[in-house]
Amino acid sequence: MDFQVSARKWRPQKFSQLIGQEHIVRTLSNAIELERISHAFLFSGTRGVGKTTTARILARVLNCEKGPTIEPCGTCSLCKEITEGHCIDVQEIDGASNNGVAEVRDLIDNVQYATSSARYKVYIIDEVHMLSKSAFNALLKTLEEPPPRVIFIFATTELIKIPETILSRCQCFEFKPLSNAQITKQLELICGQEEIEIDAKGLVEISKVGAGSMRDAQSLLDQVIAYSGKKIDADSVESVLGIVGGTTLELFAELLIKREPAELISLVQEVANQGKDLGLFCRSMMEYLRNLLMVKVSRNPESLLNTHTCDINVLKKQAEGFHNDELQQMFTILSRAETEMKRSSLSQMVFEMAILRLTETRPFKSIDDLIHKINQAEVEVQPARSAAPTPVAPVPQSNSSTTKSAPPSLAQPENGSFDSAIWTKIRQEVSRKRPAFEHYLDKCQVLALNEKEIQLMFSDSFTLEMVESPENIKFIKEMVKSASGHEVQVVLKLGEAKPSPSINTQEKKNLNDESQGRQKTESEIIQDALDIFGGTVVK
Ligand SMILES: [Zn+2]
Structure with a gap:
């Protein structure tokens, strides 16, 4: 026939x-x-x-x-x-x-x-x-x-x-791609009718390589039958189809836990040298990562895994070496690599680069955690500040010629000028309302601060330009008003400024000393958040 x-x-x-x-x-x-x-x-x-x-x-x-x-x-x-x-x-x-x-x-x-x-x-x-x-x-x-x-x-x-x-x-x-289970079932039926002996693992492997296509899976089955005859085991399926076996995948995950980039690359090369398909290896690895994640998120992972092709005990042990979100990041990296590999003539290199990226993944800090930390810091910082004495060092006199005609500095309050504590209060307000703005105040020298005006001097024109926007002038006025109760004019100057002390330098240090063990102040944490996420603080 x-x-x-x-x-x-x-x-x-x-x-x-x-x-x-x-x-x-x-x-x-x-x-x-x-x-x-x-x-x-x-x-x-x-x-x-x-x-x-x-x-x-x-x-x-x-x-x-x-x-x-x-x-x-x-x-x-x-x-x-x-x-x-x-x-x-x-x-x-x-x-x-x-x-x-x-x-x-x-x-x-x-x-x-x-x-x-x-x-x-x-x-x-x-x-x-x-x-x-x-x-x-x-x-x-x-x-x-x-x-x-x-x-x-x-x-x-x-x-x-x-x-x-x-x-x-x-x-x-x-038309939907077929599931592995649907393909496996059909292959099993065909093998039964054709009197071909094949183990469950071998069937599953063929279905997986078929990747949703019944026709492809059936052609692969023909290929395996041509090689092995009427008795087929998983090993021969793996060698005919160029599939990377379970032990290699386990080793791969082990190296990933230890973050061993060089050894991982050697393993990839070894697999390639054996003539195995790296695209399939990439897909098998994705499935392995997915299985590790299932073990982490489910109390009853057996129902979510194909236990024919993986050892659940090994998975459970290895899963402890990964964070959930690391596994997700890794999965994404491999998923992109798999698509890129199909298009590239340098698929091995694409794969290797992806493997290196895998070793660089780190667990994300969740936004919830970050918000929690900021709130925590706010609670801790507020009482500490109000309890702290207001340590204000004298503002150094500037030697610059531009300041010769300037009003006396805060260190020598004249008639009508505020106590230097007001400056500290202003800084506290700024720190609370717009931590990012503190960065500018760190760079300025206060030339005058009295009932009528606040004069600030900046050494660089860039910072001056940033601060002199109408919005920022308004903000400074509000901060002075809230610290002193007075409506003042804001005068900005360019010159050789010696920064005035701020809570960023002195008080912050004191705060840190008081609350031993606490690493960062509220404003620093908020600044960190701004650095990470960008944007401005609304509240
Ligand atoms: Zn008919």
Whole structure:
């Protein structure tokens, strides 16, 4: 007997045999039963998930001598002809090779003729996204007013390339990739029928490499059978398909816990040298990380894992070496790498760079934690400040010529000038309201601070420009008012400023000394937060 590839031999012949596309089967079956059949269908989805198969079944459903029926007999001449691809009224056209406007015009001419023996003329156009723009345009009119009993079924792996004008004239169905479990079940059935002995782990491995495509998985099974004969074990599956085995994955995770970049790269090279597929290795690693995370988040991880392909005890032990969010970051890194590797001619290098990034992941500090810390600091800082004496060192006199005419500094309060404690109070207010602004005050010298005005001198024009915005002037006025009760003018100058003491330098030190063990003041923590997240403090 001639060898027939599994994918063809086990191709479903009726809706009830289709796997994983129940939503489509149901809609189509209802349409048949209610005799509300669209004249144009668009089937989209990744390769090997049953688009063309469904189109052929639909052609039989419509044309079976005992139909239209959702259970075509499979034995009448039309059923047979359609299955064998000989039916003159059911045409399968490859969109990739018949993509010009001339081919489409031929097709349209042909559409006008009545059927020869079948009930419906069915045109199945595969890879329809390959049609040229003008070819699509030529099709439009026919799609709009199709002759009676003509049905178009378009299939595509790239829905995004189909013009909107076509989509709007079709009933569209999206085919889902098949789950590993669905593929495994089908492979098991095939092996049972073909009297092939294969262990569960081997079946699962083949399904995983199939990556959602039943046709691919069946071709892989053929490949493994060709290599191993009728008795297949997981080891031979791994070596035929270039899969990296479980022990290598365990070793990989172990090196990741220890953050050993050099050894990880050596391992990648070793795997590549064995002729294994690095893309598959990347995917297996993603699955392994996912399993580690499942072990961490679930009390009953067994139900979430495929225990045929992993050792739960090893996973549990290794999971302790990772934080949840580290595993998620790593998964994301590998997921991007997997996509990039497919496009790159330097896929090994892309993979290696990704591996190095894995070793650099660190647990995130959660925003909740950070907010908690800020609140905590606020509670701690406030009482400490009010209890602390107001230590203000004298403001040094500037030697600069620009200050010769300046009013006396805070160290020598004159008539009408405030006590230097007011400056400290202003700094405290600023620290509380807008910690980021403290940074500017750190750089200025207070030339005057009295009931009428506050004069600040800055050494660099950049800082001066930043501070002299109307918004900031208003802010300084508010701060002085709230510290002293007076409305003052703000005068800013450029010159050789010797920064005036602030809570940032002195009081902050005192605060730290008082609250031993506390590392940062409130304003520093808020500044840290601003550094990390950007933005301004609203409250
Ligand atoms: Zn039939």
